Amino acid sequence: MAEMTIRELADICGVAVSTVSRAMNDRSDVSPETRERVRAAARRYGYIPNASARRLKISTTQTISVIVQGELGQLVIEVLSHLEEAFAESGYDTTLQHVSEEHAHAGTVERLVREGKYGGVVFLGRYGSSDRDLSAQLIRRLAEIDVPMVFCTTPDYSGADSLHSSISVDDQSGAFELVSHLIEAGHRRIAFVGAGSERDREHAWALRLAGYRSALAAASIPFDERLVVPSAEEHHIYSIVNGYESTKRWLPDAPTDVTALMAVCDAAALGTARALSEAGKRVPEDCSLVGFDGMDLAKYYVPRITTLAQPLSEIAQSAARVLLATMRNPSRAIEQVWIRGRLLEGESVRRID
Amino acid sequence: MAEMTIRELADICGVAVSTVSRAMNDRSDVSPETRERVRAAARRYGYIPNASARRLKISTTQTISVIVQGELGQLVIEVLSHLEEAFAESGYDTTLQHVSEEHAHAGTVERLVREGKYGGVVFLGRYGSSDRDLSAQLIRRLAEIDVPMVFCTTPDYSGADSLHSSISVDDQSGAFELVSHLIEAGHRRIAFVGAGSERDREHAWALRLAGYRSALAAASIPFDERLVVPSAEEHHIYSIVNGYESTKRWLPDAPTDVTALMAVCDAAALGTARALSEAGKRVPEDCSLVGFDGMDLAKYYVPRITTLAQPLSEIAQSAARVLLATMRNPSRAIEQVWIRGRLLEGESVRRID
């Protein structure tokens, strides 16, 4: 089946190509009859307009690009589907572009953004290399591109320079809430599992660790470096394996008076739970445990893991709202939004008094 | 920063646009000096060729499209990243297109495939609507499009008509192996959790159920309809929630002599484990449990869940190989590949003699 062009369809219908174009694009300046006749023929002969040709002419398309860098986790996927829904309501198609960790430099991302003539762009997940200079460079270059964009991610690329709008969960207040919850249950020796490397200061783990520290401080509990468990898998911090390996490596020399652990995320919590079990420690009888994210994983684990639910649908809706507003009014002010999560009590925290 | 065109760059370099084009595309018919001079200027001024204009001229691009329909699960994502890697080795870019469940009709998919001028297309996950007629129609229409394609999915769209090449895990033999493993451990009353609806006969759950049945038959164990637990969440069969809800609903009236359960997948197994726990049954002391997929979820659960590891990297490599071969030789014969998974023994099966 050869690809049919607008020229051929025009000949078949006995009209000019411009008329076909108008009919196909639902413009008002065609007679209803012509419009229907053309559309019927298009259906009949399977005419599909060539998108490249269209994009070449049109200044911006009714498409929004969601660019995801690095690993595509469950959370990212869920936000994505909420975004698709929100944009569809406003008549926009959504396209997903995935940039692998190694191609995550300014050039690639810039090309993606410029190429598509998108109505707008959402950045989802973490961007740029872990190298902070490269990240900063990317952010600056993106700011020079004349396409509305919003970051739906940890604010490491937006918080500092405020060059872009951003929406994300409030990692820090969430961790604060979780740790305060443990403290209220009587815990004072609480470890944090899954810290990353020093140069990654604005990453989610770092914000959560900061929340952990401020909760301790608020309760006048001294911070103990030995209770910060480094990630064994530095490149897969938010994974089950990292929770397992990090905890397993740390346990033999861990201070024996620890009564609770906060894992950097729910997946890691699962790994931590396994490591504890292998060491003969039961959750929550011997050790309490909390996660972060509010994934089904945590909700259906035995025991149900206390966690902080990411407000994914609100994050997505908020991102969509900000982006659409920026598209309507490009000179609109930059906006930084942090959305608070919600504590989900499970069965993994034991009260000790 | 305005978008620079090939015309402007040509003027800057004092050459013709055709020369710039040749230099940018690394063609042999440019002098090395001109080539370098043009490329340096392109870098310097941030010239990015307009992809739409390029595609409009070029017959097929060095890009392969991976089209995913419905939910983007962990498995799909992993196969995707393996595919990206394999195609990159052969010099192809990979682009991901996601079609939501509701847009999964022939028209949308056909448009995606035709529009891109892709070198080839991989279909990942399940395609078409659950309506079998629509699916069949989609398959036929796709077969008429002149683009190399391969299905990396359950063979429901390929097995029957053999219009397309397909690669997938051998669900049936995998389930056979898992259930035989249970039988060897002394189990005879084994339930299957997570069956779908009748009209979905070639879906993964159905193939796994078929494997379950043949394992029973091979051991001369009579099939008992009451041990097939229907999915509570028909639209999210392969989910934790479905495992939980289905099991919970079934347990009160379940035959009391059941000693083992096979869940339709690892995620469902997790939900099943929770439902069992809430009913006061321990795994594996009171009831053995196996999953399917070989996800980290299962490997790090307490107890580690016995499962069948999907050979994701082999599936992806095989799919890439078949597609690339078809691209080189479009008249190449259709090929159906089923790859066997590997049994991963966990701690969730108890020997009963």
Place this chain on the structure above:
DNA sequence: CTGAAAGCGCTTACAG
């Protein structure tokens, strides 16, 4: 090795 020119398939003023 280089340039001038045609043309890929559309959209959109412009004229009627």
Place this chain on the structure above:
DNA sequence: CTGAAAGCGCTTACAG
């Protein structure tokens, strides 16, 4: 309401 024409930014024979 419709058509003829220009042009979006590229690539690629064709001629030199």
